[in-house]
């Protein structure tokens with residue numbers, strides 16, 4: 001499929017012009033998963049970066065160690081032409097309120113996810129551009145693939161274009177963080193927000209973990225060993241997903257045995273059946289009508305009682321303890337530990 005056969009424009013390096021960002025200062029607010037990756041990638045692409053962090057932020061030392069300038073979010077926004085808002089979605093409205101006065105006409109307010117704009121939690125002032133550059137990948141992969149030269153695919157969207165250059169600038173930013181190497185798809189804040197939330201809830205994060213836990217429990221409850229259950233439903237999942245990632249469903253089906261292909265094709269839809277599809281449609285509806293967004297906003301206003309309870313329950317699931325023991329036993333444990341350390345550093 002060539003690019004002009006896609007339903008939406010897809011941009012690569014040659015479609016971007018670094019001049020749109022080259023002489024600008026970018027304030028990256030937050031130094032977490034996305035923040036550390038955007039800030040370091042932009043910096044190494046030659047863009048002037050200032051990281052905006054709270055005075056008492058534990059991440060200040062890490063950002064400085066990575067060779068970046070650090071200021072408070074307000075100071076960073078004051079000196080920047082582009083303000084990239086990479087603090088958690090739940091704190092973005094308060095951070096925006098604090099920096100709004102620092103945004104001058106012609107500046108850009110940029111996001112990596114459209115939640116707050118789409119659901120009206122941030123109403124950006126007139127006179128500024130409002131854009132999105134959303135890598136379709138966790139932040140530590142955005143960083144790692146920039147370093148390895150591959151880049152991760154991303155999305156660009158424009159919500160407000162006062163300068164007439166919002167899209168070009170967003171594309172230059174996408175290129176500077178490595179996304180244009182892999183391809184950047186044009187979308188809208190609405191489409192990115194709704195598909196991102198649906199994807200992470202129904203399939204990527206929610207659906208997959210529920211499938212793994214239920215599969216594990218079914219095997220263990222039937223008397224099989226926890227170790228066997230762990231390998232069968234969790235460890236091997238990565239290997240199967242890697243094949244799908246590399247060559248689609250077809251490459252995976254071609255690689256597994258005919259027995260697995262027949263069993264999978266006849267039993268998969270029994271497990272994820274019409275009822276599961278209807279549940280997925282309901283999840284999508286709650287994203288589209290704002291019910292999920294309201295629930296998440298209210299949950300945060302109440303200091304996350306349900307989130308904390310579910311978070312704790314998930315961490316204490318038996319499969320976590322089995323996995324920790326097993327990962328220590330095998331040779332890939334060392335590599336995993338490095339990854340875990342990297343993620344832990346990012347989370348700090």
Ligand SMILES: NC(=O)C1=CN([C@@H]2O[C@H](COP(=O)(O)OP(=O)(O)OC[C@H]3O[C@@H](n4cnc5c(N)ncnc54)[C@H](OP(=O)(O)O)[C@@H]3O)[C@@H](O)[C@H]2O)C=CC1
Nearest residue numbers: 030031032033034057058059086087088091112113138139
């Ligand atoms: N996680 C991901 O991979 C992806 C995230 N996104 C989007 O990117 C955005 C950022 O998400 P993510 O990277 O996960 O965020 P993180 O949770 O990793 O952000 C943590 C950073 O935000 C800072 N922070 C937290 N609260 C405040 C505050 N009140 N004031 C100032 N700074 C604060 C933290 O500071 P401190 O260091 O002081 O604790 C830390 O540096 C979101 O819009 C998200 O939806 C999009 C694609 C993927």
Ligand SMILES: CC[C@](O)(C(C)=O)C(=O)O
Nearest residue numbers: 136137138196200204205
């Ligand atoms: C899949 C989760 C994600 O949407 C992401 C890494 O893209 C997120 O919000 O973290």
Ligand SMILES: [Mg+2]
Nearest residue numbers: 136137196200
């Ligand atoms: Mg996502």
Ligand SMILES: [Mg+2]
Nearest residue numbers: 113196197200
């Ligand atoms: Mg998301």
